[in-house]
Amino acid sequence: MTERRLPVKQLAILSICRFAEPIALTSVGPYLPEMIQSFGVPENDIARWAGLTSASFSICQAFTGIPWGAASDRFGRKPIILIGLLNTMITMLWFGFSTSLPMAMAVRALQGLGNGNVGILRTTVAELCPWKELQPRAFSIMPLVYTIGAMIGPTMGGLLANPLHVDPRKPRGASFFEKYPYAPPNMAAAGFFCIGITVGWLFLKETLESKKHDRDYGVVIGNKLTTWVRKTFNISRRQKKSQPEREPLLSNHKATDEEIVPVGGSEIITKEKPPSLKELLSFQTTLNLVVYTILALYTLAYDQILPVFLHRPPQSLDDPRVSLPLKFAGGFGIDHTRIGLFFTLFSVSSTLCQFLVFPPLARHLGVLRCLRISFLIFPFVFFVTPFVTLIPNPTAKQVAMVVLMMIRGVGGTFAFPTSTIMLTNSASSLRVLGTLNGLATSVSAIGRASGPAIVGSLFTFGAKRGYIIVPFWTLSVISIIAYIPTLWLVEGKGFGDDPDSDVESVASASASSLDIEAGTTKPDEADEEDEVEYGEPTNLLSLTSTRSSAVVASEDELDSGEEEWMRNHHGRRGTSSSMGQTRSHSQGRRAVRRRSSVPIGMGVGFRRLSTNLGTSVGGPGTSWGGT
Numbered sequence: 178m179t180e181r182r183l184p185v186k187q188l189a190i191l192s193i194c195r196f197a198e199p200i201a202l203t204s205v206g207p208y209l210p211e212m213i214q215s216f217g218v219p220e221n222d223i224a225r226w227a228g229l230t231s232a233s234f235s236i237c238q239a240f241t242g243i244p245w246g247a248a249s250d251r252f253g254r255k256p257i258i259l260i261g262l263l264n265t266m267i268t269m270l271w272f273g274f275s276t277s278l279p280m281a282m283a284v285r286a287l288q289g290l291g292n293g294n295v296g297i298l299r300t301t302v303a304e305l306c307p308w309k310e311l312q313p314r315a316f317s318i319m320p321l322v323y324t325i326g327a328m329i330g331p332t333m334g335g336l337l338a339n340p341l342h343v344d345p346r347k348p349r350g351a352s353f354f355e356k357y358p359y360a361p362p363n364m365a366a367a368g369f370f371c372i373g374i375t376v377g378w379l380f381l382k383e384t385l386e387s388k389k390h391d392r393d394y395g396v397v398i399g400n401k402l403t404t405w406v407r408k409t410f411n412i413s414r415r416q417k418k419s420q421p422e423r424e425p426l427l428s429n430h431k432a433t434d435e436e437i438v439p440v441g442g443s444e445i446i447t448k449e450k451p452p453s454l455k456e457l458l459s460f461q462t463t464l465n466l467v468v469y470t471i472l473a474l475y476t477l478a479y480d481q482i483l484p485v486f487l488h489r490p491p492q493s494l495d496d497p498r499v500s501l502p503l504k505f506a507g508g509f510g511i512d513h514t515r516i517g518l519f520f521t522l523f524s525v526s527s528t529l530c531q532f533l534v535f536p537p538l539a540r541h542l543g544v545l546r547c548l549r550i551s552f553l554i555f556p557f558v559f560f561v562t563p564f565v566t567l568i569p570n571p572t573a574k575q576v577a578m579v580v581l582m583m584i585r586g587v588g589g590t591f592a593f594p595t596s597t598i599m600l601t602n603s604a605s606s607l608r609v610l611g612t613l614n615g616l617a618t619s620v621s622a623i624g625r626a627s628g629p630a631i632v633g634s635l636f637t638f639g640a641k642r643g644y645i646i647v648p649f650w651t652l653s654v655i656s657i658i659a660y661i662p663t664l665w666l667v668e669g670k671g672f673g674d675d676p677d678s679d680v681e682s683v684a685s686a687s688a689s690s691l692d693i694e695a696g697t698t699k700p701d702e703a704d705e706e707d708e709v710e711y712g713e714p715t716n717l718l719s720l721t722s723t724r725s726s727a728v729v730a731s732e733d734e735l736d737s738g739e740e741e742w743m744r745n746h747h748g749r750r751g752t753s754s755s756m757g758q759t760r761s762h763s764q765g766r767r768a769v770r771r772r773s774s775v776p777i778g779m780g781v782g783f784r785r786l787s788t789n790l791g792t793s794v795g796g797p798g799t800s801w802g803g804t
Contacts, residue, residue: 184305187382191305192322194258194377195298197369199326201269203524204334204362206480207517210488211338212359215345216278221640224485224648228633230282231481232626237289239622245293246300253388254301255381257293259374264291266370273363276349276356304384324531328524330366335517337361461603464662466620469596471659472552473621475652476589478628479559482636482648487516487578489640491566498643506645507566509574522579527586535590544602545668548595552660554588559653563646602668 209230213223249257268288275281298319339358343349349356379399383389407414458466489508492499499505539547558581565581568574632648639647 187305188302188318190376190380191298191301192318194262194373194381195294195319195322196326197262197366197373198265198292198294199323200330200333200369201265201363201366203327203330203520204366205272206484206520207331207335208338208359208362208513210485211345211513212275212281213278214488215343215349215358216276216281218278220489222637223488224482224633224636224640226278226633227485228478228481228629228631228636230278230285231477232628232630232633233282233286234289235477235622235629236626237286238292239289239619239626241290242293242295242619242622246297249293249297249300249385253383253385253391254297254304255377255383255393257297258301258381259377261292261294261297262370262374262377264288265294266367266374269363269370270360270367273360274357275359301384304386324524324528328521328528331517331520331524333365333517334362335514335520337365338513457605459603459605461667462600462605464666465596465600465603468659468662468666469600470620470624471655472592472596472624474624474628475555475559475655475659476592476628477625478632479562479585479649479652481629482632483562483582484516484520485633485636486562486566486645487511487519488513489645494567494569500643501567503646504643505563505567506640506643508645509566509578511575515575519575519579519582523582523586526583527590530587530590534587535594538591539595543668544595544598545663545666547591548599548666549660549663551588551591551595552656552663554584555592555656556653556660558585558588559649559656563649566645599666599668 209227210223213227213230214220218226245257245261265288268284268291272281272284272288275284302319338361339345340361341352341354341358343355343358349358354361378395379402380396382396383391383393406412485508487509488511491510492505492507494501494505542550562578562581565574565577568577632652635648635651636645639645
């Protein structure tokens with residue numbers, strides 16, 4: 178028996194592949210209003226077209242997320258991830274070289290159509306680390322990578338865009354940087370993509386069970402390059418350490434959605450049916466989906482129109498068109514470099530809040546209370562934002578705006594994880610959880626697409642009539658409406674009452690391990706070249722109350738070892754009654770065994786935590802993936 182270890186090397190390679198995407202996507206925000214203006218769009222119409230440009234990406238990604246997930250189920254995770262990265266790199270470069278508004282919108286739409294990597298990356302992490310006690314660490318890596326990329330992206334976009342400071346209101350010149358002033362940040366992002374694609378092709382291993390044993394020429398070349406580097410620079414291979422035998426041996430069964438139903442003295446293996454709509458959408462689940470979708474709508478809408486508001490020229494309070502306290506239409510009049518700095522400070526503060534403030538407060542106040550408090554932050558931020566521009570001192574005005582953005586960051590840091598946990602707790606069973614999370618991701622994509630489009634048009638409407646408060650107060654009203662359903666939300670019990678509880682799973686694992694200690698089963702050697710010792714023994718499973726599919730899989734595989742022991746001793750016993758008794762004991766403990774490819778991340782101190790990961794359910798080719 179070998180101790181389970183976090184696959185650090187493969188997770189690091191996956192992180193390198195992922196790193197370029199948040200940098201590229203977030204680098205667009207600071208210069209997008211200026212870029213839209215350079216296409217000849219009037220000042221008051223910039224917000225509308227910036228919102229529609231952003232919406233084209235989200236809505237196309239929502240439509241193709243499921244097909245890309247199905248493609249990864251058929252052809253493997255690695256090729257689809259690499260295709261998505263290559264598509265994003267090409268379209269980002271194309272976007273930087275756009276010379277007209279239709280061209281920019283079409284490129285953003287193609288970018289969304291060709292990239293379904295969010296859900297596939299989460300699925301890959303799940304397949305790399307199916308052990309519940311290690312999942313909190315494993316599943317925290319991708320959000321951390323995105324957060325770091327989101328800190329670099331706005332800074333890079335603000336510093337590299339329009340290096341010659343060409344006036345966007347004037348025709349573009351003939352030189353390269355005059356003709357394509359917004360290409361430099363996209364060219365820099367392409368360099369990160371080249372690194373990620375190369376590393377992924379050479380060193381990322383396939384995790385799909387049906388494809389993982391196929392010959393991968395990229396990995397073959399990567400291994401030869403690694404061997405050559407070691408020989409050239411005389412680098413010794415890390416020595417394998419013998420580990421204490423703490424875990425039961427796990428056999429190599431293909432993870433499929435199946436159930437084993439005992440009929441008489443035999444078992445019939447049948448495909449598990451997809452969950453019905455009634456199982457999937459209870460009253461609490463529907464409420465949580467509504468809350469989650471509206472949250473995605475107004476947060477992304479605010480983040481998209483904020484650069485337009487910051488870029489908009491200021492308006493003097495002595496202007497005859499100004500009639501305080503409501504009629505004014507000025508902005509901050511700052512360039513893309515300063516806007517990028519604002520969003521960098523926003524990302525840094527949100528990251529610090531995520532690591533230092535959220536965990537202790539969530540444990541102290543509870544998930545539902547934190548959700549409700551965070552939802553009350555947004556109406557305040559949206560209501561106050563337009564009035565910041567009335568501060569006469571430019572420095573004080575910019576400082577106040579940064580502080581307001583940080584407060585919005587605190588709200589987002591608390592709202593999204595608590596909403597995800599509440600959605601998880603509302604699931605009727607683990608069987609529907611993967612489908613539910615995939616549905617939530619797809620539905621929220623509609624909110625992410627409609628929010629910028631609607632609020633961008635409202636910004637244009639209000640700016641033309643001298644009322645810049647219109648889009649922000651609309652968001653304030655929407656956020657108040659989103660708070661109302663939270664009054665009926667109930668924090669679910671999770672899966673602690675599941676008849677196949679974790680404590681029982683640990684007990685059954687301990688019982689099965691007696692056979693292993695007796696010498697009837699031999700453990701395999703762990704491949705420690707790609708893994709390091711990380712985590713705790715199996716008995717940590719008893720500290721949590723939500724049952725993960727990894728535990729179910731482990732029990733299935735232990736039963737396989739049990740059957741093998743029976744076959745080895747069948748001849749000596751001279752009868753099959755002992756085998757039947759043992760199988761009936763196992764069936765009494767679990768009449769129906771289900772195996773799923775979706776684990777649930779848990780951590781000590783939290784009763785339940787969803788990975789927000791889509792899964793493949795139903796027949797072949799049916800995939801629900803996060804977008």
